Amino acid sequence: MKEHMNYTLLCDFYELTMGNGYFQTEGYADQICYFDVFFRSVPDGGGFAIAAGLEQVIDYIENLRFTEEDIEFLRGKGCFCQEFLDYLRDFRFTGDIWAVPEGTPIFPREPILTVRAPAIEAQFIETFLLLTLNHQSLIATKTNRIVRAADGRPVSEFGSRRAQGPDAAILGARASYIAGCAGTACTLADEIYGSPAGGTMAHSWVQMFPDEYTAFKTYCQLYPHSATLLVDTYNVLKSGVPNAIRAFQEVLLPQGITSCAIRLDSGDLTYLSRKARRMLDAAGLTECKIVASNSLDEYIIRDLLLQGAKIDSFGVGERLITSKSEPVFGGVYKLAAVEDKAGNIIPKIKISANPAKITTPHFKKVYRLFDNESGKAFADLITLHDERVEEGKPLELFDPDATWKRSVFTNFTAKELLVPVFRAGKRVYNSPPIAEMRAYCAGQIDLLWDEVKRFENPHTYNVSLPLKLRDIQQARLEREGKKSNRHGRRPGTAPGRRPFCAWRKGIIGGCLPTGAAWRWPAAASADGHPSVPPAGPAPVPGNDHGAPTLRLPARTTRSPGRRTPPPGCPG
Numbered sequence: 001m002k003e004h005m006n007y008t009l010l011c012d013f014y015e016l017t018m019g020n021g022y023f024q025t026e027g028y029a030d031q032i033c034y035f036d037v038f039f040r041s042v043p044d045g046g047g048f049a050i051a052a053g054l055e056q057v058i059d060y061i062e063n064l065r066f067t068e069e070d071i072e073f074l075r076g077k078g079c080f081c082q083e084f085l086d087y088l089r090d091f092r093f094t095g096d097i098w099a100v101p102e103g104t105p106i107f108p109r110e111p112i113l114t115v116r117a118p119a120i121e122a123q124f125i126e127t128f129l130l131l132t133l134n135h136q137s138l139i140a141t142k143t144n145r146i147v148r149a150a151d152g153r154p155v156s157e158f159g160s161r162r163a164q165g166p167d168a169a170i171l172g173a174r175a176s177y178i179a180g181c182a183g184t185a186c187t188l189a190d191e192i193y194g195s196p197a198g199g200t201m202a203h204s205w206v207q208m209f210p211d212e213y214t215a216f217k218t219y220c221q222l223y224p225h226s227a228t229l230l231v232d233t234y235n236v237l238k239s240g241v242p243n244a245i246r247a248f249q250e251v252l253l254p255q256g257i258t259s260c261a262i263r264l265d266s267g268d269l270t271y272l273s274r275k276a277r278r279m280l281d282a283a284g285l286t287e288c289k290i291v292a293s294n295s296l297d298e299y300i301i302r303d304l305l306l307q308g309a310k311i312d313s314f315g316v317g318e319r320l321i322t323s324k325s326e327p328v329f330g331g332v333y334k335l336a337a338v339e340d341k342a343g344n345i346i347p348k349i350k351i352s353a354n355p356a357k358i359t360t361p362h363f364k365k366v367y368r369l370f371d372n373e374s375g376k377a378f379a380d381l382i383t384l385h386d387e388r389v390e391e392g393k394p395l396e397l398f399d400p401d402a403t404w405k406r407s408v409f410t411n412f413t414a415k416e417l418l419v420p421v422f423r424a425g426k427r428v429y430n431s432p433p434i435a436e437m438r439a440y441c442a443g444q445i446d447l448l449w450d451e452v453k454r455f456e457n458p459h460t461y462n463v464s465l466p467l468k469l470r471d472i473q474q475a476r477l478e479r480e481g482k483k484s485n486r487h488g489r490r491p492g493t494a495p496g497r498r499p500f501c502a503w504r505k506g507i508i509g510g511c512l513p514t515g516a517a518w519r520w521p522a523a524a525s526a527d528g529h530p531s532v533p534p535a536g537p538a539p540v541p542g543n544d545h546g547a548p549t550l551r552l553p554a555r556t557t558r559s560p561g562r563r564t565p566p567p568g569c570p571g
Contacts, residue, residue: 007068009073011127016074019120024086024529031304031491032339033122034363037113037129039106040356043141045328046429047458048105048448050144050441051112052175053136054421055102060128062092078128092423093121098365098418102431103178103441105448106137108365110382112331114418132171139172139321140179144445146316147180148453149298149481150555151305152560154182154313158196158293178437182313194434198418200263200291212239221244222254228261228291231276236267241276245283263315267292277310291315297325309331334359345385349476361476362469366417369395370447373411377447380417380460383416385470390415397464402467486540 022028042049072084074080074088075309095117106112112135114123147155157176163169173189183196186542190197190435201219209215211233220227229247231240244262252260262280266273267294283321292304293315301314318324337345337360347361371378379397381389391414399405421429432440451459 002202006065006067006070007060007128008064009070010131011124015124015126017079018123019082020080022123023087025079025212028119032116033268033335033338035115035122035333036111036364037115037128037133037136037331037333037358038109039134039329039331040108040334042108042325042329043138043329043369045458046147047454047461048107048140048141048147048450049137049329050140050179050445051104051106051133051137052102052140052178053098053132053134053171054099054113054384056132056136056171057097057099057113057422058427058429058431060132061097061125061422064091064093064125066091074541083382091118091121091258092101092425093125093422095121095422096420097422098420098521099429100366100417101419101437101440103140103437103444105377105444107380108462109360110380110463111336111364111418112137113358114336114364115455125160130333134329134331135168135329136171136175138323138327139175140441141329142323142325143176143179143181144319144441144453145298146296146301146314146320148457149301149305150314153182153311156313156315157181157184157186157195157320159318160184160186163321167452168390169321174434176320177434178441180438180442185315188378200261201234202488203230206230206233213243213246217251217466218241220247220251224257225253225259228263230265231262232264232266236264236272237275237279241279241413241482245280247287248285248288249283249377258285258287260285260287261312261436263291263293264311267440269311270304271305273304273310274308289313293317295319302455328441337363347472347476349473349480351477351480358477359467360465360473364469368410368417369416370413370415371409372413373435376449376451378409378412379416379464381464381466382469383466384472385469387466396467399460399462424427472533 022031039049061231066374068089071085071088075085095115097113097115098107100115100121104112104537113129113130143155143157159167159172161173169186170189171191173184173186173195174193177184177193177195179191181195183189183198185197186195187197187201189195198455205219206212206215208565209218216229219229222330227248229240229244231244234240248260252258273290273410276290280286288531290310291313292309292311295318296314296316297319301316301340303310334350335348339345346361349361350357350359351359360382364382365387367379367381367383367389369381369389370376370378381395381397383389385499391412392410395412396406396408396411398407419429421427431437445453448461449459452461
């Protein structure tokens with residue numbers, strides 16, 4: 001953008017109060033932390049999402065400054081010490097950031113951006129990172145569903161007037177172009193980001209003139225090479241299409257111009273488009289295109305085409321720019337590790353009453369695995385930051401929802417997804433032009449199996465943890481569980497509340513009855529299946545409280561001669 005808006009105080013207030021607290025607590029202001037951005041579920045029950053918004057994150061980090069006005073405002077709140085306010089005057093981001101490039105298909109539970117920075121810095125940027133990545137990833141994901149439903153027909157974003165504010169309109173148009181839209185109606189998005197702007201006309205243009213034909217003729221005279229006429233102001237088949245045909249024949253054809261279009265914006269689009277197509281062809285206007293709009297989404301577009309609608313392109317507004325069917329992406333920002341004074345990484349985990357909110361600890365990286373025969377992506381693997389996936393050697397993956405389902409792969413290529421963006425506060429990554437992002441996105445989606453791209457009940461793409469990282473996660477669960485027990489409570493339970501059902505995606509097994517005690521043994525049953533506690537509070541050997549034991553799945557020995565399933569279907 002030509003001018004950078006000061007977004008520094010676009011943060012949750014607790015980022016500042018926590019920063020002030022870290023600053024006044026010895027050893028915490030400079031504590032190096034690792035935070036992950038990830039999301040828990042794909043909007044609309046889809047098979048994948050699309051990452052977008054990184055360029056705006058980069059711009060924010062590079063321009064993060066507290067002005068004197070900001071500092072005076074904070075002083076007026078009366079809860080910040082003077083030393084902390086002085087610190088903010090020279091505040092700069094000095095950490096490291098890794099992220100997936102914009103346009104990359106992404107999946108639940110895997111880091112799409114990782115921050116390594118001092119605690120105050122890492123904590124402070126949370127709000128802007130989430131609002132930016134959540135919004136643009138949401139719109140990009142919705143857009144791509146709509147674009148895929150159009151089956152190769154161009155889709156234009158028409159939603160500015162229904163967006164939730166100016167930034168949502170502009171950045172939503174940007175995200176939609178990355179995800180596959182041919183262009184946008186938002187002129188400012190074109191000026192700032194290069195998302196091509198275009199349009200047709202409004203009903204008011206037709207109404208302004210003494211009659212429909214004069215309105216169409218005038219428009220064709222003014223814009224002969226981009227004449228798209230809106231034909232539903234009065235009556236599509238009785239006046240709109242006939243008047244459009246007359247204007248095309250009298251103004252464009254004498255100039256040798258055969259490229260033109262009509263737009264339908266109401267009524268039964270299947271019926272009207274088929275009738276209009278016959279009328280245009282009968283008049284010799286076989287190259288005239290039919291554009292459709294009117295509260296469209298991926299399901300309506302799919303049904304229109306299945307019904308034989310003669311539509312060449314679509315304009316989609318409110319249901320795209322707001323992701324009306326599911327308007328929240330749900331990305332989160334969670335602490336994964338800290339460093340001690342010697343530089344050793346100490347993993348951190350969050351245990352929750354909601355099993356889906358239990359986090360994966362440690363500093364991590366993400367590999368995408370591609371089958372060498374088909375070229376398709378068949379799984380993502382979240383590893384420790386210093387682990388390497390060796391191509392050509394057997395790699396065992398397990399189904400995260402059913403850990404006993406395991407498969408071994410050998411003929412694959414592994415690609416790291418997270419790329420360095422900032423090192424020591426300095427940008428080391430340059431965002432490519434938006435047209436390159438768009439092409440990259442289309443290419444990456446082509447590498448997914450069709451089963452993953454279904455709208456309903458898509459195949460669940462495998463996001464797996466290696467045994468080493470799973471063991472670390474299990475150890476942290478055991479440690480935090482024991483700490484919680486010492487305080488007379490089970491992790492994730494409030495006093496007087498029943499404990500949660502804790503079989504979380506193959507991480508925690510069992511369900512505690514009321515009054516049971518929490519325990520985290522490392523072993524699993526002999527066959528590798530997670531041990532499920534008994535139905536009642538019968539004593540279990542080694543449990544001092546006489547309560548059932550929770551057991552976590554551990555590694556198993558593969559059965560001889562087990563066949564490897566095809567790529568895309570581990571287990």
